[in-house]
Amino acid sequence: MKGDPSKLGFATRAIHAGQPPDARTGAVAVPIYQTSTYVQHALGEPAEFEYARVQNPTRFALEALVASLEGGASGHAFASGMSAIACLMTLLKTGDHAVVSRNVYGGTYRYFTHLLEPYGLTFSWVDTTDPAKVLAAMRPETKLVYLETPTNPVMDVCDIAALAELAHGRGALVAVDNTFLTPYLQRPLELGADFVLHSTTKYLNGHSDSIGGVLIPKSTGHGEHFYFVQKSQGAILSPFDSFLTMRGIKTLPVRMERHEKNAHAIVDYLLRQAKVRKVLWPGLPEHPGHAVQKRQASGFGAMISLEMGSFAAAKAMLDQVKLMAFAESLGGVETLISHPASMTHAGVDPDVKQRLGISDSLVRLSVGVEDPDDIIADLGNALEKL
């Protein structure tokens, strides 16, 4: 397109923001600039592009795109979701404290407890569905409130706007891992958060063929710091993965609509199955976070957790499915089924897992975009054999 897409609708920006036609050839897809360096004009005449750890046009296009979709000052793309989180955490120094949703992704828990605590950072693992508990955990040295909503895999929902107000009142910044919902369904910066991040490995790329992460700040000052970290630590996203992620994002709105429509159909089916003890999905009116999520997001997503009653039942279910893949990860076009206690949350201490409800009998579904009847038939066949 010609002109500035910044005022256009979400689905239009998903296709055009940060991606003007290539100036030289008119290519509508941003080329993959697979180069490590760029020719300089002359000594003392710095060029816009000098060295690809610092500047790469394909990565820059993806970064502009995600900044537009989340409504941030800039975007910063990394080699994984974990390296986006690592970049965020460079804002904290020895002696600083963070309040963290008690049920974050297991890798985030592992990173904070095993790698950052030894550097003198401290963390309080809090039920962030309750603002009073967050307030009680705040200390004079609290610099960050780090949220996931809905949480992985127990689907706790927290009120981003209320927590942002509370944190800002105490001088702390707020970060939200928005991997589960994507900016199509939830935009934390508009709700008052200071940072939003994603494992792009999941819905943003959407096709289970790339590992990556993005970090999007609200302020340009934080953006400058994150750019400096990208340049200094070097955990940047490759040009090819930037291309794949951008290509994935073009269809994000249509994929998310279909993911969620399928999730509705599957939840309706599962609720009628006696062998499934409990269905955890914020779209259910009886879910404790339903009202908050309805207010702060435009949908409920397609991550569903099932309480199967026993480890044997959970295992039998995982062993019997045929269409859905038994695999880590989420957010791809194909339906995935997993066992959080031994997979994504294997790194979480057993007593913590028990306290959070990440039991051996919990099974997690990442509902894909296949024909819903086929997913339901696969679940039905597996349940019949339990």
Ligand SMILES: Cc1ncc(COP(=O)(O)O)c(C=O)c1O
């Ligand atoms: C919610 C969430 N955040 C962050 C991550 C880490 O992302 P990555 O695996 O791309 O490093 C994951 C990975 O599963 C995740 O589920």
